[in-house]
Amino acid sequence: MSQPTMPNGNRFLSYSDIGTMAAAVACASYETLASAIAQRQQAWAVLSGGSTPAHYLPLLARQPLDWSALHFVLADERLVPQDSPDANAKMLRAIFFGLPGPNGSTFHPLTQSEKPTTTDLDRIRTLLPRKPARYDLVLLGMGEDGHIASLFPNAPQLAALLNPTNGERIALVPPPTTAMPAVARATLTLAELSNASRIILVIQGESKRIRLMEATDPMRTPVAALQHIDVFWCP
Numbered sequence: 001m002s003q004p005t006m007p008n009g010n011r012f013l014s015y016s017d018i019g020t021m022a023a024a025v026a027c028a029s030y031e032t033l034a035s036a037i038a039q040r041q042q043a044w045a046v047l048s049g050g051s052t053p054a055h056y057l058p059l060l061a062r063q064p065l066d067w068s069a070l071h072f073v074l075a076d077e078r079l080v081p082q083d084s085p086d087a088n089a090k091m092l093r094a095i096f097f098g099l100p101g102p103n104g105s106t107f108h109p110l111t112q113s114e115k116p117t118t119t120d121l122d123r124i125r126t127l128l129p130r131k132p133a134r135y136d137l138v139l140l141g142m143g144e145d146g147h148i149a150s151l152f153p154n155a156p157q158l159a160a161l162l163n164p165t166n167g168e169r170i171a172l173v174p175p176p177t178t179a180m181p182a183v184a185r186a187t188l189t190l191a192e193l194s195n196a197s198r199i200i201l202v203i204q205g206e207s208k209r210i211r212l213m214e215a216t217d218p219m220r221t222p223v224a225a226l227q228h229i230d231v232f233w234c235p
Helices: 018-040 053-061 088-095 121-127 190-194 206-214
Strands: 011-014 043-047 070-074 076-078 106-108 137-140 170-173 185-188 199-204 230-234
Touching: 018 043, 018 053, 018 137, 018 199, 018 230, 053 088, 070 088, 076 088, 088 106, 121 170, 199 206, 206 230
Parallel strands: 011 230, 043 070, 043 137, 070 106, 137 199, 199 230
Antiparallel strands: 076 185, 170 185
């Protein structure tokens, strides 16, 4: 395992394969959440959709946590019907909340309408729950274009969404031009995502490693805005 030097106080952890990395992510997540539960009798985590979480979330779901003390929020959601295969909540429920333990936790979806639209921001704001001062854990992925959550390069609202003092917790963004599917989305802002005790970025592939290491301008590569995170990577 190597730990190259990274900017912004970030730490890079390298693993040989996806199975080894997924186990490490699940273990690190378990330790963080278990510590929070021991201290405050509850824990809050932000989860992400995509293909990589399908490897580590089932492993996390089998950890001996007090699941009834856990609250989960999504980092972002596509504005599609809840039963759409493109819905992050559908994926999350299928691979995570179908198990007896995690099924006892509380999941706070970002949308509930069968046909959410870009006019739903006020209603979506009401779905984002009040939480403790900070999330205990934020689990993020990164796209090939360097986006995190649904904070996409050169998007019209990006400067505001990346503003660390932005009082908005959540925003609606238009369909991206650099990632699929090209549908509008609800996303947590950088200020909301960064308000966490621990942030873990999980990426796979050499092209993403290079993109991350070369990222300097958050407007062009939003992942560059993250600070004091743990990066878990495998080829």
